[in-house]
Amino acid sequence: MPSSVSSSSSSAAVTNQYADLNSDPTAIPFLRGIDVNRLPAADCDEEPGVSSPNSTVSSISGKRSERDQPATTGSGGEDLDADEEDGDTSRKKLRLSKDQSAVLEDSFKEHSTLNPVSTQLLFQKQKTALAKQLGLRPRQVEVWFQNRRARTKLKQTEVDCEFLKRCCENLTEENRRLQKEVQELRALKLSPQFYMQMTPPTTLTMCPSCERVAVPPSSTSSPPVVAATRVGSSPLPMMGTAAAHHHRSMAAINPWAVGGPFNVLRPRS
DNA sequence: AAGTAAAGATCCATTACATCA
DNA sequence: AATGATGTAATGGATCTTTAC
Numbered sequence: 620m621p622s623s624v625s626s627s628s629s630s631a632a633v634t635n636q637y638a639d640l641n642s643d644p645t646a647i648p649f650l651r652g653i654d655v656n657r658l659p660a661a662d663c664d665e666e667p668g669v670s671s672p673n674s675t676v677s678s679i680s681g682k683r684s685e686r687d688q689p690a691t692t693g694s695g696g697e698d699l700d701a702d703e704e705d706g707d708t709s710r711k712k713l714r715l716s717k718d719q720s721a722v723l724e725d726s727f728k729e730h731s732t733l734n735p736v737s738t739q740l741l742f743q744k745q746k747t748a749l750a751k752q753l754g755l756r757p758r759q760v761e762v763w764f765q766n767r768r769a770r771t772k773l774k775q776t777e778v779d780c781e782f783l784k785r786c787c788e789n790l791t792e793e794n795r796r797l798q799k800e801v802q803e804l805r806a807l808k809l810s811p812q813f814y815m816q817m818t819p820p821t822t823l824t825m826c827p828s829c830e831r832v833a834v835p836p837s838s839t840s841s842p843p844v845v846a847a848t849r850v851g852s853s854p855l856p857m858m859g860t861a862a863a864h865h866h867r868s869m870a871a872i873n874p875w876a877v878g879g880p881f882n883v884l885r886p887r888s
Numbered sequence: 889a890a891g892t893a894a895a896g897a898t899c900c901a902t903t904a905c906a907t908c909a
Numbered sequence: 910a911a912t913g914a915t916g917t918a919a920t921g922g923a924t925c926t927t928t929a930c
Binding site for chain 1 (some may be wrong): 917
């Protein structure tokens with residue numbers, strides 16, 4: 620989707636995205652059955668529109684309506700200029716029918732933009748075709764796509780926000796746990812007589828991947844499980860199995876291991 | 889080739905209206 | 910019937926790209 624902050628490169632991406640459409644206009648669903656070559660080109664916005672048989676219609680005021688002429692009486696028989704002729708300058712809105720919205724929605728699913736500049740002429744025709752099909756003004760189709768893109772963006776922003784909120788909560792929880800762990804380790808360090816009473820493990824095993832000392836899960840004959848020394852688990856989804864393998868908490872490791880307490884925490888030289 | 893103005897397009901923020909509870 | 914909330918059509922201004930000169 621081209622944006623106001625788009626660089627020429629992103630524009631080029633859009634160009635590529637739609638490049639094949641130049642050779643095959645019928646690749647776009649809503650154009651199937653419509654001969655785009657028989658439609659007016661870029662200045663088609665100026666053609667008299669067609670009133671919607673399904674919509675409540677009214678006049679449009681403002682600058683844009685000067686460029687985009689209000690639709691006049693069409694096959695539906697409604698006169699869209701009626702209010703303007705009455706001198707009513709207040710803008711009124713038409714509500715698109717369900718059918719109109721559904722068609723626009725389908726088109727949006729195919730392409731969220733109507734009018735990449737590189738294929739301007741073609742997409743002008745598509746916008747016009749869609750407008751004609753729905754009995755709307757091209758400008759209305761344009762506005763609908765614009766608002767639809769805005770809604771999509773807003774929805775995505777909400778999803779992103781929710782995700783970040785959860786991440787924040789998880790990190791807060793992890794932080795709380797780690798703080799607690801640090802406190803416990805400090806307490807241990809300050810009272811060596813406490814862990815002097817602990818029974819050292821009978822066998823020590825080196826983790827093959829990180830080469831740190833691990834402790835067997837029990838005194839049984841089963842082989843030592845390195846990851847089993849981990850206290851707690853990360854709530855973060857990104858803390859996958861690889862990360863979980865590493866024993867971030869050494870609380871369960873015998874402090875005598877490898878020449879004294881806690882030196883397993885030090886980075887290896 | 890580089891610069892520039894005009895035209896026409898999009899995006900964004902906002903307004904105004906329609907509908908519903 | 911009146912009213913506030915919500916959804917969305919429409920507007921206006923800023924900005925970008927293309928094109929012609």
